[in-house]
Amino acid sequence: MLPVIILIFLMFSACYITLILLYRWGWRKQPLYVIPPQYVPQTFVSIVIPARNEANNIGPCITSLLRQNYPRELLEIIVVDDHSTDGTTSVVEGFSDGNITIIRLVDHMPDDKIVAYKKKALSTAITMARGELIITTDADCIAGEDWLKNIVATYEMEHPVMIVAPVDYITVPTNVSVFQSLDFMSMQGITGATHRLGLGNMCNGANLAFTREAYQAVRGYEGIDNLASGDDYLLMMKMQKTFPGRISYLKSQAAIMKTQPQPDWGSFLQQRIRWASKSGKYDDKKLTFVLGLVYLYNLIFLLLVIGMAFYPVLKWTVLCYLLLKTAAELYYLYSVAGFFNKRRELLLFPFFQPIHIMYIIVAGFLGLIGVYRWKGRVVK
Numbered sequence: 036m037l038p039v040i041i042l043i044f045l046m047f048s049a050c051y052i053t054l055i056l057l058y059r060w061g062w063r064k065q066p067l068y069v070i071p072p073q074y075v076p077q078t079f080v081s082i083v084i085p086a087r088n089e090a091n092n093i094g095p096c097i098t099s100l101l102r103q104n105y106p107r108e109l110l111e112i113i114v115v116d117d118h119s120t121d122g123t124t125s126v127v128e129g130f131s132d133g134n135i136t137i138i139r140l141v142d143h144m145p146d147d148k149i150v151a152y153k154k155k156a157l158s159t160a161i162t163m164a165r166g167e168l169i170i171t172t173d174a175d176c177i178a179g180e181d182w183l184k185n186i187v188a189t190y191e192m193e194h195p196v197m198i199v200a201p202v203d204y205i206t207v208p209t210n211v212s213v214f215q216s217l218d219f220m221s222m223q224g225i226t227g228a229t230h231r232l233g234l235g236n237m238c239n240g241a242n243l244a245f246t247r248e249a250y251q252a253v254r255g256y257e258g259i260d261n262l263a264s265g266d267d268y269l270l271m272m273k274m275q276k277t278f279p280g281r282i283s284y285l286k287s288q289a290a291i292m293k294t295q296p297q298p299d300w301g302s303f304l305q306q307r308i309r310w311a312s313k314s315g316k317y318d319d320k321k322l323t324f325v326l327g328l329v330y331l332y333n334l335i336f337l338l339l340v341i342g343m344a345f346y347p348v349l350k351w352t353v354l355c356y357l358l359l360k361t362a363a364e365l366y367y368l369y370s371v372a373g374f375f376n377k378r379r380e381l382l383l384f385p386f387f388q389p390i391h392i393m394y395i396i397v398a399g400f401l402g403l404i405g406v407y408r409w410k411g412r413v414v415k
Contacts, residue, residue: 081166235322311402
């Protein structure tokens with residue numbers, strides 16, 4: 036029995052480490068985008084921001100958007116208040132700027148109860164938007180001054196139907212914040228790598244752009260509006276099916292959207308369960324295979340720890356597992372962390388490894404059940 040356990044461990048380790056090395060290669064092969072000299076944007080853009088109880092965050096978000104190095108006559112900002120119980124609407128209305136529109140989702144709700152509030156907020160705003168290019172972000176995000184210009188330049192030069200751009204956490208000196216920063220940075224690197232390698236597409240709605248024409252061609256969120264999560268990824272999959280090869284990844288530090296990590300471990304886990312809840316809806320065999328491999332490799336760690344009760348010698352296998360996994364992931368993350376200017380955080384990465392493994396197992400399992408709490412709502 037013991038030789039079989041070790042053989043399985045070695046096989047999965049070889050597959051996992053190969054995958055991580057592919058991620059590193061794919062990320063490094065993803066070219067950095069540079070705006071052409073003397074570039075002048077021509078596209079009218081609608082930035083859509085769903086907001087629920089974001090009175091503390093929506094102000095700085097809008098301020099960063101109003102400071103864009105972009106022609107004001109080519110920009111509109113639409114905030115959708117998703118049944119907020121704080122002063123979110125009042126904060127938005129406090130901006131005396133003709134480029135900003137506030138929509139109250141309660142005025143556009145159907146009589147029957149819906150599940151996908153965020154998709155409803157987005158679709159309502161997009162229906163009213165005037166932009167040729169729609170850009171979605173979140174109410175707790177902060178954009179650099181050249182963020183919009185980089186996205187539109189990519190659109191005008193490459194003519195994609197969708198643009199996936201990087202997102203980064205604003206790190207504060209707490210364990211939960213640094214842990215999330217490292218975990219999220221890893222996912223962002225994988226997003227860029229998989230686009231380059233053709234191993235499946237990933238994205239994040241905090242920094243996502245798509246054309247109105249493509250959105251209408253795939254009928255928006257129709258067919259996926261029965262799912263609470265997946266407003267970004269599931270829409271991307273519809274576009275990939277209709278417009279194969281026309282999704283671009285924008286690797287540019289100027290295009291990074293900064294956002295807030297979750298304030299505590301509980302809300303972090305709920306967020307990851309929400310993300311995992313759409314895993315059964317992936318219509319991408321390559322991505323499904325990769326996610327399955329990653330989940331099983333993390334699950335092996337738990338099984339090895341349990342197995343130590345019957346085979347104490349497995350403690351050396353557990354140690355080998357941690358060393359191999361940590362070394363491979365650090366090798367991959369070093370390049371990604373350089374892009375996000377977070378290499379100092381890598382010093383803490385080995386200490387977070389056991390927590391990371393267990394959260395992958397727990398969040399993945401609970402995501403299949405599909406019940407979580409988010410924004411004050413219990414979602415099933």
